[in-house]
Amino acid sequence: xxxxNVYRHNTFFRKIELAVxxxxxxxxxxxxxxxxxxxxxxxxxxxxxxxxxFPIDVVYLNxxxxxxxxxxxxxxxxxxxxxxxxxxxxxxSSGTIQDYQIKVGERWFWSIEE
Numbered sequence: 142x143x144x145x146n147v148y149r150h151n152t153f154f155r156k157i158e159l160a161v162x163x164x165x166x167x168x169x170x171x172x173x174x175x176x177x178x179x180x181x182x183x184x185x186x187x188x189x190x191x192x193x194x195f196p197i198d199v200v201y202l203n204x205x206x207x208x209x210x211x212x213x214x215x216x217x218x219x220x221x222x223x224x225x226x227x228x229x230x231x232x233x234s235s236g237t238i239q240d241y242q243i244k245v246g247e248r249w250f251w252s253i254e255e
Contacts, residue, residue, distance in 0.1 A: 145181045147231070148250040149243075157181045157231065159253060169232065170197065176234040181251070186227035193217040196235040204228040206249045213238050 143159040157179040160166050166185050170176055171192050182188065188199065194217060201210035201224045210224035214235045221230070237243070 144254045145183075145251045146254065147181070149241075149247060151250070154241075154249075155179060156254075159183060176232055179231055179233045179237070182230040182232065184228065185230050187223055188215075188221040188230055188232070190215055190217050190219045190221070198233045198235055198238040200231040200233070200238070200243060200249075201227040202229040202231070202249060206251070208243065208245050208247045208249065211238055211243065211245060 143161070144156050145159040146156055147154045155178055158177065159181050160169065161183050166182055169182065169188065170180055175195065176197050186201075190197070196214040196216050199210075199212040199215055199221055200208055201212075203209050203226045209226055210222060212221060215221060
């Protein structure tokens, strides 16, 4: 398991599990009972919830790290929206966007733990 440290407003926000390989990206959160700390899907632009057992919040980032889309409480067996220019997707437990007042236009930064 690899991790990525995510920063909001130039301040450490959260250590998130990292998915990079095709297998990791396809698996996502399938088979889990929660989103845990979150899952950073690097290099993907869209998600599906087919086979999921719980709703999630979704943050869509462009390649510069700006949030270009948000989805709250995306339900199981649905599909995420398409946001033109999305380069990365982060999946969180439902309620995270509201709890942390995450907004479109924020710029996020990250560093991968090796």
